[in-house]
Amino acid sequence: MLRAKDITFGYRKEVILQGVSISVDRGTITAVLGMNGSGKTTIIKCLNGLLKPWYGVVMLDGESLSTLNREQIARKVAYVPQRSYESDLSVFDAVLLGRKPHIKWNPSNIDLEIVSDALRTMGLEEYALRPVRELSGGEIQRVALARALAQEAEVLLLDEPTSSLDLHRQLEVMNLLCELARERGMAIVLSVHDINLALRFADKFLLLRDGRVYAYGERDILTPKLIEEVFNVPVVMQHVYDQLIVIPIFDARDAKNDERSYIKVGAGA
Numbered sequence: 001m002l003r004a005k006d007i008t009f010g011y012r013k014e015v016i017l018q019g020v021s022i023s024v025d026r027g028t029i030t031a032v033l034g035m036n037g038s039g040k041t042t043i044i045k046c047l048n049g050l051l052k053p054w055y056g057v058v059m060l061d062g063e064s065l066s067t068l069n070r071e072q073i074a075r076k077v078a079y080v081p082q083r084s085y086e087s088d089l090s091v092f093d094a095v096l097l098g099r100k101p102h103i104k105w106n107p108s109n110i111d112l113e114i115v116s117d118a119l120r121t122m123g124l125e126e127y128a129l130r131p132v133r134e135l136s137g138g139e140i141q142r143v144a145l146a147r148a149l150a151q152e153a154e155v156l157l158l159d160e161p162t163s164s165l166d167l168h169r170q171l172e173v174m175n176l177l178c179e180l181a182r183e184r185g186m187a188i189v190l191s192v193h194d195i196n197l198a199l200r201f202a203d204k205f206l207l208l209r210d211g212r213v214y215a216y217g218e219r220d221i222l223t224p225k226l227i228e229e230v231f232n233v234p235v236v237m238q239h240v241y242d243q244l245i246v247i248p249i250f251d252a253r254d255a256k257n258d259e260r261s262y263i264k265v266g267a268g269a
């Protein structure tokens with residue numbers, strides 16, 4: 001559905017991404033992982049055509065993104081940025097904006113129904129008439145997700161979609177994304193810092209380090225050694241209730257030498 005080949009991109013003269021390739025199939029979730037500044041947002045923006053790669057090509061359903069205009073892209077690709085906007089619009093109108101690529105003159109009853117469905121799915125019905133700027137960070141993040149749902153795109157690109165959500169909402173949103181992938185066949189790419197959330201819900205993993213692909217593949221590529229190399233933190237991986245989890249470990253001797261490198265996760269870790 002969405003393929004990027006050998007993407008190289010930089011801001012001004014500085015190279016940020018080098019030779020990044022990714023292939024996203026319908027019905028799957030790909031998690032993009034890496035340290036702060038490794039290029040996760042940048043690759044997601046390249047996949048959406050918001051940034052034009054210096055080299056390489058992004059193909060959307062067999063067509064090069066560079067040959068499509070914003071509206072053609074928006075009919076197929078929805079993008080939820082990391083920092084969602086604060087706006088004077090009501091929640092309903094903000095979500096209705098998701099229908100823009102489909103609306104000619106006025107929204108039809110079908111458009112309004114789709115917006116209502118998206119609000120319902122994201123648990124936002126009671127907020128429909130409130131201005132977005134009065135909502136909490138997590139509520140605004142759900143508005144952005146509702147708008148992406150209303151867009152009815154086949155590809156969903158999400159930049160840290162769970163970063164402002166409480167534990168309950170994180171699981172709710174990730175389960176919803178799984179449902180969208182499995183039942184509607186959407187191709188989903190998300191950047192995420194919570195490696196355990198990624199492990200639990202994603203099918204494929206793209207690990208970036210300094211703008212290059214350090215590893216790319218299915219769950220079996222994620223080993224403690226690889227995670228340590230990418231995040232510079234030693235970890236162990238354990239099964240808990242059939243769920244593989246990553247636990248950062250604390251080495252007192254090394255931490256004494258370099259406090260920045262290690263994260264303490266609690267006694268006995």
Ligand SMILES: Nc1ncnc2c1ncn2[C@@H]1O[C@H](COP(=O)(O)OP(=O)(O)OP(=O)(O)O)[C@@H](O)[C@H]1O
Pocket residue numbers: 011012016034035036037038039040041042043
């Ligand atoms: N508009 C910009 N102009 C110049 N440099 C930028 C711009 N946007 C990002 N960068 C730089 O590009 C690099 C990659 O940024 P990017 O936002 O893609 O990283 P990220 O992996 O998403 O980081 P984070 O986990 O902190 O969100 C960083 O060094 C950042 O400072």
